[in-house]
Structures are given as C-alpha cells and as structure tokens.
Amino acid sequence: MISIDISQNIIEVLPATLFRGLIALNKLSLYDNRLRELNADSFEDLSALETLNLGNNSLAVFEPQWFVNQRNLAFLILSHNKIQSLPDRSFASLEKLRRLFLEYNQIRSVHPNSFQGLKSLQELDLRHNLIEFFPPGVFDNLSAKLFLWGNPACEHGGC
Secondary structure, eight states, rough: EEEEEEOSSSOOOTTTTTTTTTTTEEEEEOOSSSOOOEEEEEEETTTOEEEEESSSSSOOOOOOGGTTTTTOOOEOOOSSSSSOOTTTTTTTTTTTOOOOESSSSSSOEOTTTTTTOTTOEEEEEESSSSSOOOOOOTTTOSSSEEOTTTTTGGGTSSS
C-alpha cells in the first residue's frame, strides 16, 4: 500500500498538479488543514486511490467532479468541513464507495439523487448537519446503515 499523509498542516490550496503522476497511490490524508476549495483536477491521476481523508478543513462547496477518476475509492471522509449542500448525483462515479462520512458540516439541502449510484455503500454518516428535510426517496436505492441524528429533520422522530 502506498500512502501519503500531509495532515495537520496549514495547507489552504492544493496546486492542481500536486499529485500528478501518482497513479499507484492508495491512501491520501489531508486531514486537519485549512483547505477552502479544491481544483476539479486535484485528484485526477489518483485512479488507484481507496481512502481519501479531507476531514477537518474549511471546504464549503462540494463538487462532484473532484472524484470523477476515483473509481476504486472505498472510504471518503469529508466530515468537519463547511459543506452546505449535496448536488444531484454527488457521488455517482464512486460505485465502489463503502463508507461516506459527511458528519459535522453545514449541510442544509440534499438533492433527491445525491446518493444515486452508490451500489456498494455500507455506511452513510450525515449526523449533526442542518438538514431540515430529507427528500422522499433520497435513500431508497441504498442498503447502507444510515446515521442521521443531530439534524433538525430528526428532532421529533422524523428519522
């Protein structure tokens, strides 16, 4: 296994070419930095990546194109950021994703098709966000264990 851990630094921006050519990289941790945004091609060459930890940063916008080439990604950690919404088919290219951690963000809205295509998902953690409403059918195609408490939608037994 080839891994890179550049956690607990003060990285605010990733140069677009930083990981270029690292096609055998399996695990990447950028945990606890100050990342505010990512380039669409930041992880372009990381086709063997299985684990990506972007937790505890300052990412406010989530872009599905960040993970277009990560077909082998099994663990994605986006917890403790400032993500506000999950757009249509947010994770559609991640068919092998097994665990997705989105807890402790500022997510207010979830598109009805946000989790479409996640055929292998076993665990989805959306705890402690600001979600007031889960669209009908948003979890219908998932067999994953769901962690939803701590959202306004769950305050009165709605989850």
